[in-house]
Amino acid sequence: MTEPAWLPDPYILAVTGSGVLIALVAWLPLALKRLPLTLPIVCIVIGAALFSLPQTDAIRLVPLAYPEFTERFTEFVIIVALMGAGLKLDRIFSWQRWNVTWRLLAITMPLSIVAITLVGTWLVGLPPIIALLLGACLAPTDPVLAADVQVGPPRSGDEDEVRFGLTSEAGLNDGLAFPFVNLAIILALSNTTGNAWVFTWVTHNVLWELLAGVVAGWLVGRMFGWLTFRIPAETKLSRTGDGLIAIAATFVSYGFTEIIQAYGFLAVFVTALTLRHVDRDHDFQRDMHDITEQIERLAMMVLLILFGGALVSGLLAPLLWTDIVAAIVILLVIRPVAGLIGLIGHAADWGEKFMLAFFGIRGVGSFYYLAYALNHMPVEGGDRLWAIVGLVVLISILLHGLTVTPLMRALDRRQGRHPDAETSTV
Numbered sequence: 001m002t003e004p005a006w007l008p009d010p011y012i013l014a015v016t017g018s019g020v021l022i023a024l025v026a027w028l029p030l031a032l033k034r035l036p037l038t039l040p041i042v043c044i045v046i047g048a049a050l051f052s053l054p055q056t057d058a059i060r061l062v063p064l065a066y067p068e069f070t071e072r073f074t075e076f077v078i079i080v081a082l083m084g085a086g087l088k089l090d091r092i093f094s095w096q097r098w099n100v101t102w103r104l105l106a107i108t109m110p111l112s113i114v115a116i117t118l119v120g121t122w123l124v125g126l127p128p129i130i131a132l133l134l135g136a137c138l139a140p141t142d143p144v145l146a147a148d149v150q151v152g153p154p155r156s157g158d159e160d161e162v163r164f165g166l167t168s169e170a171g172l173n174d175g176l177a178f179p180f181v182n183l184a185i186i187l188a189l190s191n192t193t194g195n196a197w198v199f200t201w202v203t204h205n206v207l208w209e210l211l212a213g214v215v216a217g218w219l220v221g222r223m224f225g226w227l228t229f230r231i232p233a234e235t236k237l238s239r240t241g242d243g244l245i246a247i248a249a250t251f252v253s254y255g256f257t258e259i260i261q262a263y264g265f266l267a268v269f270v271t272a273l274t275l276r277h278v279d280r281d282h283d284f285q286r287d288m289h290d291i292t293e294q295i296e297r298l299a300m301m302v303l304l305i306l307f308g309g310a311l312v313s314g315l316l317a318p319l320l321w322t323d324i325v326a327a328i329v330i331l332l333v334i335r336p337v338a339g340l341i342g343l344i345g346h347a348a349d350w351g352e353k354f355m356l357a358f359f360g361i362r363g364v365g366s367f368y369y370l371a372y373a374l375n376h377m378p379v380e381g382g383d384r385l386w387a388i389v390g391l392v393v394l395i396s397i398l399l400h401g402l403t404v405t406p407l408m409r410a411l412d413r414r415q416g417r418h419p420d421a422e423t424s425t426v
Contacts, residue, residue, distance in 0.1 A: 021298070021301060021302070021305075022298065024042075024301065025294065025297050025298050025301060028042060029297075037401065037402070037405075038148055038397070038400075038401035038404060038405075039147075039297070039300075039301070040145050040300070040304050040363075040397045040401060041397060041398065041401045041402075043300075043301045043304035043305050043307075043308065044304050044305075044307055044308040044311070044394070044397065045308065046305055046308060047304060047305035047306060047307060047308020047309045047311075048308035048309065048311055048312045049308075050305065050308070050309065051308065051309030051312050051313065052312050059309070059313070060313045060314070061306055061309040061310040061313045061315075062310055062313055062314060062315055062383070062386070063310065063315075063367070063370075063371060063386050064374075064382055064383055064386060067371060067374065067375050068375070070367065070371040071368065071371040071372050071375055073299075073303060074303065074364050074365075074367045074368035074371060075368055075372075076299060077144055077296065077299045077300055077303055077364050078143065078144060078174060078265060078364055078365055078368055079250050079251075079254045079264065079265065079268050080247070080250060080292060080295055080296045080299060081143040081144040081296045081300075081364075082143055082171055082174065082250075082265060082268040082269045082272065083246055083247070083249065083250040083268055083269075083271070083272045083292050084272075084289060084292040084293050084296050085143050085150065085167050085168075085170060085171040085269065085272065086171055086268075086269045086270075086271070086272020086273045086275075086276060087154060087246065087272050087275070087276050087285060087288055087289040087292065088150065088151045088152065088153060088154060088167060088289060089151060089159070089164070089167060089168060089171075089273065089276065090151070090154065090155060090156075090159050090280070091159060091164055091168075092277070092280075093273055093277065098168060099346065100161060100164070100165040100168075100343070100346060100348070100356065101164075101165060101168040101169055101172065103342040103343055103346055104141075104165060104169040104173070104339065104342055104343075104356070105169060105172055105173055105176055106342075107338075107341060107342035108335075108338045108339050108341070108342035108343075108357075108360075109139050109140065109173050109176065109177065109338075111338040111341060111342070112135070112138075112139040112334055112335060112338045112360075113132075113135040113136055113139045113177075113180055114135065115135075115334045115338065116131075116134060116135035116138050116139060116330055116334060117131045117132045117134070117135035118131075119131075119326050119329055119330065119334070120132075120134045120135065120326065123322050123325065123326050123329070124320075124322055124323055124326050124388070125322065129184055129187045129188050129191070130184070130188075130379065130381075130385070132180065132183065132184045132187070133181065133184035133185075133369075133370075133373050133379075133385075134385065134388065134389070135180070136177050136180035136181045136183075136184060136369060137177075137181070137366045137369040137370045137373070137389055138330055138362055138366055138389065138392055139173075139177055139180075140170075140173040140174050140176075140177040140362075140365050140366070140369075141166060141169050141170045141173055141359075141360045141361055141362075142170060142361050142362055142363030142364055142365045142366070143170035143171055143174060143364075143365065144296065144300050144363055144364040144365070145300070145361050145362075145363035145364060145396075145397060146166055146167070146170050146359070146361045146363075147297075148401075148404045148405070148408065149162070149163060149166045149167075149355075149359045149361070149400075149404055149408065150163055150166060150167040150170070151163045151164055151167045153286055153289050153290070153293075154276070154280075154285040154286050154289050155281065155285070155286070160352075160411070160415060161348055161352055161356075162352050162355045162356055162359075162408075162411060165356050166356065166359055170361075171269040171272075172266070172269060174265040174266075174269075174365050175210070175213060175263045175265040175266025175267075175269065176210070176266070177365075177369065178205075178209070178263050178265065178266075178369075179201070179205050179206045179209070179210070181369050181372065181373055182201065182205040183201055183205070184373060184377070185373055185376050185377045186200065186201050186205070188377040188378060188379070189377060192378070204261075208261075208262065209261065209262045209263045210262075210263060210266065211262075212257070212260055212261075212262035212263075213257055213262040213263035213264070213265075213266035213267045213270070214266060214267070214270050216253070216256055216257040216260060216262055216267045217253055217257065217266060217267030217268065217269065217270025217271040217274065218270055218271075218274050220249060220252055220253040220256060220257075220267070220271045220274075221249070221253070221270060221271035221272070221273065221274025221275045221277075221278075222274055222278070224237075224245065224248075224249040224252075224271070224275050225274060225275050225277070225278030225279070226278070228245060228275070228278070228279075228284065229278050229279040229282060229284075230278070238279075238282060238284040241284070241287060242287075242291075243284075243287035243288040243289070243290055243291030243292065244291055245288060246272075246275070246288035246289070246291060246292045247291065247292065247295065249271055249272075249275060250268055250271070250272075250292075253267045253268045253270075253271040254267065254268050275288075300364070303364060307367075307390075307393075310390065311390070311394070315386060315387060315390045316387050316390060316391055316394075317383075317387065318381075318383045318384040318386075318387045319384070319387045319388070319391060320384075323384070323387065323388050323391065324391065326388065327388065327391045327392045327395055328395070330362075330392055331360075331362070331392065331395055331396055331399060335357065335358075335360035336354075336357045336358050336360075337357075338357075339353075339356055339357025339358070339360060340353060340354075340357045342357075343356060343357065351411065351414065352411070355407065355408075355411060358400075359400055359404070361396050361397075361400050362392050362393050362396040363393050363396065363397070366389050366392065366393055367389065367393070370385060370386065370389050
């Protein structure tokens with residue numbers, strides 16, 4: 001049966017839609033600046049509306065139907081976001097200056113994993129190994145969807161303790177959550193094979209993959225830093241003015257680290273920090289950040305439009321009432337309480353501590369970890385796990401998205417900054 005002549009060519013529709021999407025990438029952040037809405041919320045609404053049309057009825061966008069694509073696309077979005085997050089940070093790396101980061105990583109995240117595992121076992125009724133996987137997926141703060149609570153571009157002067165803490169936490173905790181995802185995978189496989197797992201997990205998944213990830217990220221960052229800023233003037237990459245160098249560094253860092261079987265997420269963030277450290281005040285740092293942010297935002301919008309489509313395709317259909325309660329507990333109890341415990345003794349006022357504890361946004365990282373795990377271990381009821389993770393991310397996007405603008409503007413006023421003032425670039 002031939003299509004009616006009046007129907008546009010699908011290619012033409014795709015080109016037109018891509019143009020509209022790119023225009024929205026540029027315009028929506030400005031339009032939403034003062035509104036209690038965020039770009040992710042708008043993207044989900046667009047996706048839900050688009051895939052509710054009669055013409056898209058045949059498309060069922062649940063992640064289990066596209067396991068490889070889900071893993072790889074979320075992986076791509078995260079590594080670009082990690083490069084952008086590392087290039088943003090003006091604060092020089094040190095154990096003392098990054099104190100808030102270590103607290104959120106060493107105390108808040110493990111507490112969150114343990115608490116979510118217990119909730120998954122006792123309330124949701126999951127087997128302990130699957131509950132551990134759920135905890136590892138939902139504990140990290142997301143580097144992609146946390147843009148509204150992150151620091152500004154390089155040398156913008158927009159780096160208070162709250163924004164710095166959430167940006168640096170999001171940059172590092174994705175890599176540090178991976179050992180717990182791998183632990184769940186190893187435990188699930190050992191149940192069927194009977195192989196010993198402790199030595200392999202400790203030596204390879206924890207020690208080797210973390211240390212090698214840091215070293216590989218530093219080496220790639222030093223190499224690109226030298227090529228960009230240090231070699232003879234006529235061949236410096238910075239003279240190209242092409243910020244795509246940052247994307248090249250992202251791919252090389254991630255690819256090389258994964259080849260040596262280490263944590264690529266961790267390596268990319270370390271590469272970004274190292275690349276920024278080579279010449280912190282060079283104008284080219286802003287060029288690299290800007291192109292990275294544009295690509296990240298475009299990829300994020302596509303992903304969240306697909307997420308909106310998944311929601312209307314039945315992603316949340318397997319939920320039980322206990323799953324809904326668990327999602328609320330994870331966001332409104334576990335993360336805030338774990339965050340406040342991690343910040344005990346930290347030199348910040350209670351308002352800042354509350355913001356750091358509350359804005360543990362869940363998002364694309366959770367999608368990636370679950371997709372990765374389900375592609376590497378046998379799991380019954382994967383659709384329910386996707387429903388739980390999808391619900392947590394949806395509530396987080398709505399909850400944090402509707403509160404981020406008023407709360408961050410109030411924080412700026414309390415700290416003597418005008419929320420709409422232009423930030424410095426020197």
